[in-house]
Amino acid sequence: MVGPKYSRPSAPVAPTFKEAPADAQATDGWRMAHPADQTPRGAWWEIYGDQQLDALEKQIEPANQTLKIAEANFRQARAAIGYSRSFEAPTVGVGPSISAVRDSAHQPYFSTALANNGGGDMTLPAEASWEIDLWGRIRRGVTAAREQAQASAADEASVRLSLHADLALDYFELRSADAQKRLLDDTVQAYSKALQLTENRYHGGVDPKAVVDQARTQLQDAQVLDSDVMVARAQYEHAIAILIGKPPATFSLPPMPLNTSGPNLPPAPVVLPSELLERRPDIAAAERRMAAANEQIGIAQAAYYPTLSLSALAGFQGTSALNWLNWPSRFWAVGPGLSDTLFDAGRRHASKQMAEAGYDATVATYRQTTLSAFQEVEDNLAVLKILSTESHQQRTATSAAEETLHLFQNRYEGGVDTYLQVVTSQTTALNNERNDIDIRRRELDASVLLIKAIGGNWTTAQLPKV
DSSP: OOSOOOOOOOOOOOSSOTTSOSOTTTSTTEEEOOTTSSSOSSOGGGGGOOHHHHHHHTTHHHHOHHHHHHHHHHHHHHHHHHHHHGGGSOEEEEOOEEEEEOOOTTSTTOOGGGOOSOEEEEEEEEEEEEEEOSSSHHHHHHHHHHHHHHHHHHHHHHHHHHHHHHHHHHHHHHHHHHHHHHHHHHHHHHHHHHHHHHHHHHHTTSSOHHHHHHHHHHHHHHHHHHHHHHHHHHHHHHHHHHHTTOOGGGOOOOOOOOOTTSOOOOOEEEOOHHHHHHHOHHHHHHHHHHHHHHHHHHHHHHTTSOEEEEEEEEEEEESSTTTTTSGGGEEEEEEEEEEOOSOOTTHHHHHHHHHHHHHHHHHHHHHHHHHHHHHHHHHHHHHHHHHHHHHHHHHHHHHHHHHHHHHHHHHHHTTSSOHHHHHHHHHHHHHHHHHHHHHHHHHHHHHHHHHHHTTTTOOGGGSOOO
16 A cells, blocks of 8 residues: 555643642542543433433434434445445446447448348347555545544534533523522512602602602612513523424423522533543544545555556347357457556646645644643633632622621611612622622533533544444
């Protein structure tokens, strides 16, 4: 076989992730991912312990149309292997024909004495041809098709991973919107009572009309936020419906507010950077396409060498149905053929240059995909680490804001402070409570994205042996 032998090029890999905890085993919320660990291997989303999420995730694979496209692409790529492999065997065909021919007596340079009333020609040939793969062109074509099929299988795994992650993200966004809705419903109710209090004090001559206007404005602002949050909820519900292959009009989820004071996030799996190359399906797909591109260089190189073919022809030929299939009517021919291109004005050279440039592009794509994977892991490790601290800070701030609001409400009712202090403390408390929900949502999103960034439960061992 002529051409370069494939060897996977190096990729920029660091010994550890910068944002990972120093001791992943001993730090709460982290643990190393190993083949024998307790993380659910097939359904990674089960670590969140949400039965509704589990039920939705199970509906993706049988119904999602994007995944069906990826599956069909893999079947097409796998069928291409059989097509390429067929060139390794001889091609056999038949071409029976029946004809009657009469030569014209007036054709140029033709003796009229040879003219006749026509003759029959009945032929039943069987022909076989076989190209001897001297230089590996056919074998490299089969190998390239096999590697493209594995790349397509990795693409399918990447699509499946993305769809499951997108569903988890949309689900947590929807539950966050439900939590915001519950908070704003409670806020509207509390502001309505505050407005009633200010109106009573106004009618009693205690407060001026401006205080009532402030309370009414505060209530109306909360009502606007309460209505607006339903826009995002509806969009996330529709997105979930599409992911599980249902029309949005036939799908709905009951409100399920996110619990900001619930248990900590499940332990997030952490891997070494070198292991990431084996766990990410998009990296595996880029590596397989790189191997296929290497085979194209060998195919282009083989074009410089002669092509050797074996051909055989056998059958029966007669002038009528009576003598067509008689033993004396048999004929056959067999022999090798050698062909080579002596001059093509640089066509083969250009083809090889194109193949080499294509391979260089796949190498750069592979390395860039690897770098992007490292970035995704580092980003989400940093987000989880920072949000863990921010979450504690926010809970403390929320408690302080609620205590301040309670204090100013009592002082206002006792006539010590103006209602402006109550309005300010209400706004601060609401913002802090909404931040509590938002930080919890961001933690869950980062957790899902981290699992996606390390490839979920996938490894290159799952590539089909096509």
